[in-house]
Amino acid sequence: MLVIFGASGDLTARKLVPALYNLYKANQLPENFVVLGVSRSNMTDGEFRRKVVLESKFLEEKKKGESLDFINSLAEKFFYEDLGADYNLEYSKLATRISDLNNKYRTDHNYIFYLSTPPSLYEVIAKNLSDQELNNEEKGWKRIVVEKPFGYSLGTAKELNRGLQKYFKESQIYRIDHYLGKETVQNLLVTRFSNSIFEPLWNRNYISHIEITNAESGGVEKRGGYYDTSGALRDMFQNHLMQIVSLIVMEPPIDASALEIRNEKVKALKSLRIMRDEETLFKNTIRAQYLASEIDGETVKGYREEEGVNPESKTETYAAIKFFVDNWRWKDVPFYVRTAKRMPTKVTEVVVHFKSPHHQVFKDSDMGNKDNKLIIRIQPDEGILLKFGVKVPGQGFKVEQTHLDFSYSDLGETVVMEAYERLLLDAMQGDATLYARADEVEAAWDFVDPILDYWENGKDVNIYGYSAGVWGPSNADDLLEGDFKWRNPTESLVDNPGFCVIK
Numbered sequence: 001m002l003v004i005f006g007a008s009g010d011l012t013a014r015k016l017v018p019a020l021y022n023l024y025k026a027n028q029l030p031e032n033f034v035v036l037g038v039s040r041s042n043m044t045d046g047e048f049r050r051k052v053v054l055e056s057k058f059l060e061e062k063k064k065g066e067s068l069d070f071i072n073s074l075a076e077k078f079f080y081e082d083l084g085a086d087y088n089l090e091y092s093k094l095a096t097r098i099s100d101l102n103n104k105y106r107t108d109h110n111y112i113f114y115l116s117t118p119p120s121l122y123e124v125i126a127k128n129l130s131d132q133e134l135n136n137e138e139k140g141w142k143r144i145v146v147e148k149p150f151g152y153s154l155g156t157a158k159e160l161n162r163g164l165q166k167y168f169k170e171s172q173i174y175r176i177d178h179y180l181g182k183e184t185v186q187n188l189l190v191t192r193f194s195n196s197i198f199e200p201l202w203n204r205n206y207i208s209h210i211e212i213t214n215a216e217s218g219g220v221e222k223r224g225g226y227y228d229t230s231g232a233l234r235d236m237f238q239n240h241l242m243q244i245v246s247l248i249v250m251e252p253p254i255d256a257s258a259l260e261i262r263n264e265k266v267k268a269l270k271s272l273r274i275m276r277d278e279e280t281l282f283k284n285t286i287r288a289q290y291l292a293s294e295i296d297g298e299t300v301k302g303y304r305e306e307e308g309v310n311p312e313s314k315t316e317t318y319a320a321i322k323f324f325v326d327n328w329r330w331k332d333v334p335f336y337v338r339t340a341k342r343m344p345t346k347v348t349e350v351v352v353h354f355k356s357p358h359h360q361v362f363k364d365s366d367m368g369n370k371d372n373k374l375i376i377r378i379q380p381d382e383g384i385l386l387k388f389g390v391k392v393p394g395q396g397f398k399v400e401q402t403h404l405d406f407s408y409s410d411l412g413e414t415v416v417m418e419a420y421e422r423l424l425l426d427a428m429q430g431d432a433t434l435y436a437r438a439d440e441v442e443a444a445w446d447f448v449d450p451i452l453d454y455w456e457n458g459k460d461v462n463i464y465g466y467s468a469g470v471w472g473p474s475n476a477d478d479l480l481e482g483d484f485k486w487r488n489p490t491e492s493l494v495d496n497p498g499f500c501v502i503k
């Protein structure tokens, strides 16, 4: 049984129920599977079914061409219970409802509690479940899934971990990071550790630097209130991008078990060089905010004009960080990671830049910025591309770049699961490999916390402006070493006018 707390909310409607719909359609849900939605709103089972399944605008497209019997058969698996005003009451009523559904649908006392509420409620809910012995695994397994943000800082993340661990064992806690559910993120592991051609080169001897770009063309949409208390570093970098970094940095695990993979990821995160003094933080971090702009003839609001955002906000919608990894493999290799909203396009990619050959044989050939690159496209156009030099036909030895590539679209009919489908299925099967462990989350916060502290409390820390629709402030180039430039995954829609400091 899947018990969703916060079942009247946006995430349930937009992500969880569509994922369950797809799993049901693909016959991946157990016969006895049921969902119990829980929140403060007063609703009957029928009203809940109508809201999240039958009349859901998020399922509209998927349901096209589907028989009504099929849709009803899914809706009948959904039930609802309200929990009173502050999620702190009526848990005995909830326990009785869970027990009744368990008896009726023979769910073997196997329960997932999915917390899709504000994080301030996580510990309260865990405690109440424990008071009702709903964490007890004597009969059936009990798992608790928690959504991001996992903490607001290192201190609050630790508090949250300790709070949950008072009532559930670590092995019962599943911290979701939807980037880990993405096929292409998992493929980072497979590309590295199932090929003998990449891993021998995956180190400081052959790699000059690593570049990661996570760009969104959208702004903060309707989440201005939340985003203004968060910013790009907390919203994307601390979790999703640190997960990607850990998969690039980690050593080969002994096997593909949750234990071994997560052990290596923690080690990787712990080896990131933490930046503590203001001079280092000044040189290696850039934050910025999007400004009003015109894109394709349409006026786009600046961040400070967005609903729910403080008109004097200093929250960053762009973050670029340069850092190093202090271990044998990565010594002196710079990592450049940027994430932002209101970029020219939506794209997430990792670029592994290889060093130039140490002796240039073809001296007359202008190799310029043509060193070997491995580009791992996480989204969209998911795939991998390897750039290398070939001889231009004709006299002499002129070298040009060409590439070998793989695109997931080449797989034709093969269905690539959405992140939430994969993660829900893994939680049901008790596989925590793609969920973040407590020490992983804390190690990521260890690295991010001093940057946030510097941005929020440092002396005279600038926040730059960039026009919505460009690749961020031009002074993000100041982070870069040598003649390297940020890779431009597409052409800009508008010219970047440079940057300005926002007061």
Ligand SMILES: NC(=O)C1=CN([C@@H]2O[C@H](COP(=O)(O)OP(=O)(O)OC[C@H]3O[C@@H](n4cnc5c(N)ncnc54)[C@H](OP(=O)(O)O)[C@@H]3O)[C@@H](O)[C@H]2O)C=CC1
Residues within 6 Å of the ligand: 005, 006, 007, 008, 009, 010, 011, 012, 039, 040, 041, 085, 086, 087, 115, 116, 117, 118, 119, 121, 147, 148, 149
């Ligand atoms: N939406 C998204 O795209 C994403 C969301 N998340 C995370 O998922 C969780 C849920 O997000 P989302 O669905 O967007 O949130 P919503 O604000 O839409 O609501 C979540 C639920 O929590 C309940 N709720 C809201 N405020 C309170 C409160 N003060 N006290 C008690 N209950 C409350 C609401 O129920 P009711 O009012 O009926 O009681 C609602 O069912 C959050 O932790 C969020 O950070 C993570 C990634 C993406």
Ligand SMILES: O=C1O[C@H](COP(=O)(O)O)[C@@H](O)[C@H](O)[C@H]1O
Residues within 6 Å of the ligand: 216, 235, 236
């Ligand atoms: O967690 C979040 O992720 C989305 C981006 O997710 P993607 O799968 O579309 O890349 C981001 O828009 C949101 O601000 C953040 O909270």
